[in-house]
Amino acid sequence: MGIKKDMNPLTIIYRPGLSLLFLWQVVFGQDSLNVRWINSGLFSCSRRTYCAEIGSNKYEFTYLHGGILVLNVNNPASPQKVVEIGTPGDPPRWLIDGGTEIVDTLLYLTIHPYGLWIYNIADISNPIRIGECKTPHSCGVTVAGNYAYVADDDSGLIIIDISQPSSPQRVGKFYTYPGGCDVIVSDTIAYLAAGKVWVINIKDPYNPSLISVWAPHGNSETALQIDKEGDFLYVTEKGIFIQGFWIIDVSNPQNPISADSVIVSWASDIVASGQYAYGSTDNRMLVINITNPYDAYVEAILSIPRSGQGIFYYNDYVYLANSRSTLIIDVNDPKNPFIVGSYNHGAYTIDVAISNNYAYVSKGSELKVLDISNLNKLNLIGHCATPDVARGLAVLGNYVYIADSDSGLRIIDISNPYAPQQIGSYIAQNYFMVDVIVDCSFAYIAVGSHGLLILDVSDPRNPIFVNSYTPPGGYSNSIKVYKNGLFVYLLCDPGGLKIIDVSNPYAPYQIGTFYPEGGINGGIGIRGNFAFLAGVESVNGSFCSLDIDDPSSPMPLDFLLDYWVNHGDLKLLGNRHAIVGTPNGPIFVADVQDPFNLRWAGYYQWEHSGSAGPSYQIDLKDNYIFVATDCGLQIFEFTGEAGIKLTSSNHNTHKINLTIQPNPFTLTTKISWHIQNNIEEGIVEIYNSAGQSVRNYPLNSIKKNDSFVIWDGTDSENRTLPGGVYFFVFNLNNFKIAKKIVYLK
Template sequence: MITTLTLVLTAVVSLAPDSSACRMIGRWPFGAGEMPRDLVNDTLAYVNAGGGLIILNVKDPGNIAEVGELQTPGLPLFFSVHDTVLCVGEDEAGVALYSISDLSRPWFLGRCRIPGRSFGTAFDGRYAYVACSDGGVRVVDFVDPGSPGEVAMLPVPSGAVCVELRGGLLYVSARTGGVRVADVSDPLNPCEIGAYELNGSYAQSFRVRDSLLYVAFAESGLVVLSVADPTNPARLSSSFGAGWWMDGLAISGDFAYATIANPPQIKVVDVSDPAHPYLVSTYRPPRNMAFYGIAAKASLLYTVLERSDPKGGFRVIDVSDPASPALAGSFSLPLNTEVVVTVDTFAFAGVKGGGVEVYSIADPSNIYLLGETGDTSRIGRLFVEWPYVYAAIYNSNFFQVIDVSDPRNPVIIGLIDSLGYGHDVAVRSGLAYVSVGEYLRIIDVSAPAQPTQVAKLKLPNSAFGLDLSGNYCYVADWYGGIQVVDVSDPTNPVIAASCPTPYAAAVDLVVRGDYVYYSDVQGFGILDVSDPRKPNPVAYESLPLPAVSWGIDAMSTMVFVALGDDGLGVYDATDPAHPMLTGYYNTPRWAYHVSVRDNIAYVADLAGFCIIQYYGQGVEEGGISSKMPSDLRVLGTVAADILLLDLGPAHAQCQVAILDVSGRARCTRNFTAAEVGQGRVTLDVSRLPAGVYFAEVRGQSQRRPVKFLLAR
């Protein structure tokens, strides 16, 4: 059997700045969406769906169909198309090109990381003009898509959001800096030639049509400018400013369509006379749901409605009669993932307002949806005890039992028919412990289809995360700190002890051995509960703002913390009084919840979920000791399950150990000076499963770890 192996010297590898000792091995990227500024043509719409784009055929608005999808490492808010190349601003991941010659299988061409967050893009076939949150507009040369590079920068005040390219002119919205016009006839030397500002009002969006520039100013409404002389944009009209917050804009024919944030609505404006626009009609969404983005083609509008609501999604609105806009079609989009738990090869995800979804994670590189409950529940937390999933529900019946014996057809078989804010659930010995509002409720689930409450206990504040250990249930009680509840008699739970948390609100916790690890929004802490009635604080790790500590889980003494916008943090609490950050991964969106199994973290990231492997435990990757002989190099190949290490001209005996990601030696072999003197040594790796390992060369009291990936 031929096995492939890749060796990476820790001395020369520099981890990406958004990760350390962690790598993403799988991802389901889709979540709440937003309508980008434009359609590709009358047939295709590319819709931002959290961590990727969903490509829709919208030729028949009454029968919209998905034709392709594209995963992106960041949030794809804006894009531009040139021939069969898609240019995407990917938020913190930079700007990337994808081939869309085959819509069903878009493929990656190249990416350039640039400072700040990448928003709007304009692509001319070679140069990408990228609006950045800081530093203005970056010009990236994609002459070689596989090796792009930044070649110029156009500074603009307040940071850039949107860009449009018209001939040799680039139009830029610059937040409170209004709109700017730049000459980019020489892409290597962009030069601002004109600008229009409006008393510090925020330029949210704009459109260029011929010699007219339509701008949506958040507080000041719709402004129409003449750019016949681009060096001197001149205002022709201003309207609909007082009391509105205008955030999106589309133009088609003689009409402008502006989305208003509060209250949510679309204004249909006749701009046939740019100097005297007037309101024709207002389109209001059902249930006061908000609009996220807008585009227009001919007499149709395209938008995303209330991305966190299952009754929202992609919408097509017919404005052939501008005085009476009407819904023409819709398409359901993914919802935000707020919790994910796993068992065997399945992941169970709670989506905001969409119930529970079941995914296959047998191959982390090819995750796919198996089934869903299809209800409108907002899931707090999930607990799996095969073949049932127990759900704490936040917005309806506070507790559900779901039969997942057929993962393709999960069925709700039991519930407690009472409103409440269910936050977390744990199950043991036929009893479910559920945090609901200000109560801990204990439910008999010995008959899963007929759950029955057997007791409830009022807590001092508001119950969130919980866990069980021995005769006690530990509850994160928001401003009430950590509550230790004696459940030795499940029909009569009593508070045995309380422990305040140092700063904000206790939101999640997990018990491992004699310790409780908890998160309280501003950080995480460790309690010694060897005597549950006398919990003793032993450590607290405060996080610098704007980082937050939301979800938490632990494996042995390794603590995994969901850090919101900062992703996943991994801490070694072997010494519980001094937890140390040993790894992190900046997830694409907002890390909300984490569960851990076998050094693998499953992170609910709002835009789907990520599977992240932590490989740093027990292995020092800090580089080569200065005492290590400089002529000792380690190179390796493998064939027929034999690892061949080329040590170079070293002349001392040594030991080679193969370590797994936990730092445990899986195999070792001692080599004599004569064997090492030949410069090559071999090890049998036939019994090792696929995974990440470290070949540690130990000699002269020094240890040199070399990371490698064994793929079978």
């Protein structure tokens, strides 16, 4: 208690064999410790699109947050899902992340912080990754001959030899600032959208050289996407002051000339074919007549649901990603385009619960059921719609219980996972349901500002109201509920932790509370007499341990200060580790074997961490971690810590006897101890109920013959403290012992 492992702004992570590691070096360098990515599924938010024929079939590849969705589009009116290709999440920025290219039966995929991945897709239903090449921040990609040309947001243009797809090698680079977003290659010239448009000679891929730069607007240029048709480039400008589509004459590569432009309020992507270019904008697709590129004009406008993102033209059809779906647009008559088919990807995943070989995932207004018997090939086998946004969920026996926002509790029969069906519900007016846990015959539901709702679910078809409990003492917004033994632990933001006695569910009452400076926007795990909290909004730390031996007075023991886990769900793994899921991660692992001495033991760090969204909800199956994110369901494995011994350091080897008399006290109290061994170094400290150190006594400042201190209820600056619960902690190296003190005024 009282030792804060401060991880911000220079985050300290302890590693076997190393003294310290600063997290900012980790974020922009090594991206993981003791955690590896396995797979992902149930992606959302489409970004880019690509189409190709493989064999006799036509396929569309949609690049989403978290992976690639492959659709069979032989019948454009009825696209059919073929397979999902998972990628490590990493929420993208703008439209610059990730690119797709297909040559023969090889898929070339760029993943922003991971580089170029190459898949064999001869059997499209079973894509196999055969090679990869790390680049700093890969975005767009084009393949020509034996080389892949990668637009890299950090380095500009990176050229990779792919003559051996199983072992691609970087051979050339042309640095630009800002970095590259998209690239297209024609003969021996690469055209790179990197703020400006860079025209680069790639005749010698090992030594690319600059030919010219197009930048009529100077440093305010924001070229993001690029295509080429004939002697003209078609470029998306997406800046604060410049938005639109630009046409550039590159018939003389040494002197690119602006031919024309179409200014719009929001430009996303453009593709050109023949006499027309197709522009993706906010809720519209533009058909631009480019018969004369120096006099281009908008010939038709098609309204689309949601804002358009990536766009691709193939054989009289335009494929357009629009955040939630892939649209297939018939442009046989460019003057009269119309949507002929679509495929909906759905919303973000919100919560996950694992039972046997199935993952039950809340995704938008649906429950999704995945077969996870083979983690390398996830299989969506069932789904069930809910009226509202499905948030927290719990699985017990043959039922899934869903906190369905304003639509109450929804109970789904999963006795047949392939055909889940809703069989019961409970709707309470003005109760916004966000999380649920089920124990025996009762469901305990976090209902926002109303606190806790308890239902009898012994008959899942007819749940019955039992009671509700709203915490006293001002506004509390419950976001997470957990039950252990006779107590429900309600996490509130604001409001902190509320411990509620539910030994009689018909008469719940609050028995204890832990209230940091802010609230708790995360998760909780309990082992024995100790609770572990993530998402603690406290100056002392965002992850902490509590002694809950006396539930009426939970005592904070230790904190890990790390703003990266300010929003974090939590699950306990085995007898030593806590797993935290957070948008700023997505995964952190804490060693909690000794609740008095917490430490970080692992992580998986996404490049674009920093979201202020809700905590990522997680569940575990053995050492596998399932995380519901805005990049789909991401799956990781905690590989353990090399060379670490699973022993506790919190043994009373010093044989300390500690007494406090009187306790409670009003004026002064005497804190006495007897140490059998001759120990002179250490510190004794007094903490308030929020875990803040208010007074300390270094042992070397106390006379050898003295084995006590007198405390008069003042802090280190002799200011009188308010009455309440305090904790006296005796700290010798790795050993701590603590006792509660009650100060009455």
